Amino acid sequence: MQLSCFPSENLEMVKQMEGKKEVILKTPLSVEEIKFLRAGDKVHLNGVVYVARDLTHQRLIEDLEKGKELPFSFSGSVIYYAGPTPARRGEIIGSIGPTTSSRMDKYLEYFLQKGLRATIGKGERREEVKELLEKYGALYLLACGGAAAYLSTFVVEKEVLDYEDLGAQALLRLKVEQFPLLVAYDAQGGDIFKEGKIKYRNLALYNEY
């Protein structure tokens, strides 16, 4: 592979085999990088992710609608759907695995309009999500659910940005290094869950019920 094939200096190719890529991706993300990746590609994410889940999204939208200024921009940003356990004294963070993404589907477009480029979570989402990702040029990345202690080892910095009163749902800014992810939905309609199921399903059973 020639270096010129890569869309930007924020994306480094680790491996490419049978059409699947493994890349190191650095935030903030651009549309070109997003469009280069496909469902099923492996991503090691470096840089900043914002942690927000159910109530965090509600609060963010309420505050933004009221005209509140945020201490960061959503342009090129990544949101991680998660709610960590409390950190022990001297530790950066407790366990932090992904929560179910579909609960945040209803908030997605609001933040895509503000330049959000990727979300991290677990599980399938509503069909409309794929259309939104195509429309705005964004990715849905899958982190391994229930591997929360392991995933915490990729977090190198944590800062509470707001909503500390929400406890595990506070808005956090994390710096991550080599955070292991899979592209679940790409910006071209690709869907890892659908592709996986089609490939590994016993079709006779499918017809049976």
Added chain:
Amino acid sequence: MKELEFQEIVQQVEKALEELNIISPQLLREKMLEALAAEENDLAREMLSQVMENYVVAEERHLPLCQDTGMVMAKVEKGEEIRIKGGSLRQALDEAIRRAYKNNYFRKSIMSDPFFGKNTGDNTPGVYFFELEEGDELRIDLLVKGGGCDNISSLGILEPGSKPEEVERFVLRELDTKGGQACPPLIVGVGIGGNAPYALYLASRALSRPLGQANPDPRYRELEEKWREDINRLGIGPQGVGGKTTCLEVRIETYPCHIASFPVGLVCSCHVFRQKTLKW
């Protein structure tokens, strides 16, 4: 009348809650290793490898396996001839949760009221099912699971006279649409009979047993095995990325049922199966 100290229960339950949130049972690790060996999908292997790595990191760093340390469920079988000295069982369980979740930095996820509440701050109360038995023994089956897998719970009201195939179809249909969100490979609990709420209770109760205990009735054991194989044919795979292992165990519990109804409860645990049984 046998007597048991309140503090003895608190201490044992606290210790059990600490351990089950941090250390995975050996049998679970073995099942996961088997699944990894059988898996052909590279992405599924990646997910299972991370699950195995997680066992190691959690234990070494004394971190909870999953950030969602759940709402604690306890199924309590209490003999009529055993008495708790110094407080009630409910108080003992709440106190154990309070201590375990504070001392070990587990997440506090319980709201004091669905509409008007705020976080209770100590992960209490748990959900308790008390069953009064003969004799002087006390048995507590603890089960911790996160919201993600609880959210795919389902109640099926089937026709009286339904056959096992029809119950299986209900289970497969439910898991096919929602299973990938619940962190597979799953442990699947199916409760059949009783009334509608009892069917869901039976399914949860089935999950509260330790791993590797098949139904004592060979007819149901056969169904458990067949349903597990068929769920795995759905192809959902670890974390839903496609693959051979979607379900590690199916557990069926049954109860007599009314001639006019046929309720089926479906309750699942994610792959981070957190269970302990305590006996006095």
